[in-house]
Amino acid sequence: SMCNPSACRAVGRGLQPKGVRVKETADFKVYTKGAGSGELKVTVKGPKGEERVKQKDLGDGVYGFEYYPMVPGTYIVTITWGGQNIGRSPFEVKVGTECGNQKVRAWGPGLEGGVVGKSADFVVEAIGDDVGTLGFSVEGPSQAKIECDDKGDGSCDVRYWQQEAGEYAVHVLCNSEDIRLSPFMADIRDAPQDFHPDRVKARGPGLEKTGVAVNKPAEFTVDAKHGGKAPLRVQVQDNEGCPVEALVKDNGNGTYSCSYVPRKPVKHTAMVSWGGVSIPNSPFRVNVGAG
Structure with missing residues (x-):
């Protein structure tokens, strides 16, 4: 050949x-x-x-x-x-050169991939005060529209939209320098048939702002009956950047029972995505009490 x-x-x-x-x-x-x-x-x-x-x-x-x-x-x-x-x-x-002790990190589904025409979402979190100036750029086959929503608690929700499939480099900058692991490589795919992440709902005590206690299971349910076929992913981190294991059980009827056990009485952030796209109201910020 x-x-x-x-x-x-x-x-x-x-x-x-x-x-x-x-x-x-x-x-x-x-x-x-x-x-x-x-x-x-x-x-x-x-x-x-x-x-x-x-x-x-x-x-x-x-x-x-x-x-x-x-x-x-x-x-x-x-x-x-x-x-x-x-x-x-x-x-x-x-x-x-080697990354100094940077106080910024980024995580979430939009740093790994997403779907054409839907927002690709991630969270940027600053540890401590006086972090510096954050910046973002997305490079790849098409121009991205980028939105940043500052939450006033040292974190911001970042979303970008792509109109073309392909591989994109997502740069997260602090004082014009890439943070550790930036650029993140995101694989943006064409939307599958019958795919509706916007119709997937998550609710339960484990996603409420208050009422979650340390060392106790924080539970919630994801209802994806109207979401089409796609993988569910739940990511949880505490405000020190430590991932917290999330258990997801498929109930076989389009709903999923989810739980995580917070180990520290600090703010936790949960991101719920369907087929790589954040569902409505995700990320969820949860203030974990000492119990």
């Missing part, structure tokens, strides 16, 4: 022009399906010469790569198929 390097594509954080830092895994994937026969070759050259690159066959013509930069500077990632550069190769990656 013909060798067709233009049918190969490479995506991932380790190929982004900026955001990657030293002592962080820089990873990416190469898709070779439909590119005919050829040999895939990846080299990463940094300020100190050639870097060690780990390769993994993920099946179905997809290969995973990672490198681990130890010195800041410019890294050149060259990806060839049958001896020819694939699209956008060579990639120039500016690796930054």
Whole structure:
């Protein structure tokens, strides 16, 4: 079969022009399906010469790569198929210095993916006072509309909308510097048939502002009877950034019984998503009492 390097594509954080830092895994994937026969070759050259690159066959013509930069500077990632550069190769990656003790973190479904035409949501939280100026940018196949809703408690809800499927780099900046793990790589997909995250409801004592006590199960129910078919995801974190395990039981009738056990008497945030899209009123902020 013909060798067709233009049918190969490479995506991932380790190929982004900026955001990657030293002592962080820089990873990416190469898709070779439909590119005919050829040999895939990846080299990463940094300020100190050639870097060690780990390769993994993920099946179905997809290969995973990672490198681990130890010195800041410019890294050149060259990806060839049958001896020819694939699209956008060579990639120039500016690796930054180690992340200081940054007091900002971001999490939520919109940093991993989303659906065309629906908002992709995440939370940004500041730990302590005097955090600095936050900034956001989304780079990828189409321009994003971004909205930020400051909650006045050191956190803000961020939403962006995409009109085209593809991979997007979501940058969360503090004083114009990418925070740790930024950019986050989000896979935006076309909407499946009969998909209605806006019709999914969550309610129960575990999502109320008050009344939840430490070391006791905080319970709530998700009603997705009118949501179409999609996976449910529940993420909970306390205000120190520690994830709290959430148990989700499928009741088989379109409803789900959910619970988590808070271990500290501090604010907890729960994000509930359906098919990667936040449901109405998510994120839920819960003030956990000492009981």
